[in-house]
Amino acid sequence: MKPGLLIVVMALVLGACRSREPSFPVERLSLKGATVVDNSLLGWAPSDVQELFTRTLRDSRRFELLEEGGKGEKDQRARNGWVFTLELPFTREALKDGSAYSIAEVGVTLAMERRGEEEDQRYQVVGLGEVRVEGKDAEARREALREALRRALMQVAQAAALQLAAVDRPDGALLQDLQSQDERVREFALRVLADRRNPAAAPLLIRQLQEDDPQMVRQAIGALAEMKAPGAVPALIELVKDREIGFVQEVVFAIGEIGGTEAEAYLFTVAQGHDQPDVQAAAQQALDTLLASRKLAPEARGTDRAGH
Secondary structure: OOHHHHHHHHHHHHHHHHHHOOOEEEEEEEEEOHHHHOOOOOOOOHHHHHHHHHHHHHHHOOEEEHHHOOHHHHHHHHHHOEEEEEEEEEEEEEEOOOOOOEEEEEEEEEEEEEOOOOOOEEEEEEEEEEEEOOOOOHHHHHHHHHHHHHHHHHHHHHHHHHHHHHHOOOHHHHHHHOOOOOHHHHHHHHHHHHHOOOOOHHHHHHHHOOOOOHHHHHHHHHHHHHHOOHHHHHHHHHHOOOOOHHHHHHHHHHHHHHOOHHHHHHHHHHHHHOOOHHHHHHHHHHHHHHHHHHHHHHHHHHHHHHHO
């Protein structure tokens, strides 16, 4: 085969593979947060940021922006569409250790929500764009921040596609994804398995409690509470040692959500004897809620049997 013809064939094959990748319907895209509304460093209006992100999603070819389609097309797919909310937690310049240059940094958070028949689905991805500032004048600093924003938006677009692809995968495929070499694929598969309360997710989430990243730890705590994983209670009890009061209160409420004999005994002990009144009060509240829900459970089962 001639080299020129081979290149054409390869391009067609790659194009066909790309066309088979699923596209995800986006019903609405909006922005929020003071950093988007009034940002003199970036020098862009919210509409400029939204236009840039819309273009980034469109160029990725993984998202179908329903607002850009016709009314009939939008009505047909909006029921399964995702609502995207973009936020910029920070735009700043920072000095790195040992560097003579400052670095423009832009953080991006993308919340994704979709209405469901039984419960809504909610996921979040983040991105961080970093660009070296080549000059000290205002224009150079502004352009570096804009390029950092572009990079951060590309990151969240890629992460969003991976996360939403995981949402559409069956549990068996997600369990295989937990062995992926790509850390993002593993993380997003674990999130979906936790949302589905798959027992296989619990040991991995318990291991995640030991991470250094506070956000990852809080995500694991929340997921374990949602799953009501009783095996997580000992690890959560261990986690609160030498922690600040606010964090201890969060964990106490999570233990109450999980429930079980061990959780009840722990909450009773903390409510009676912890040296911090705020923690005592949190434990008592969690214990009262746990006992009330346990009392209501048999009544709910009886009502369900009578209804059937």
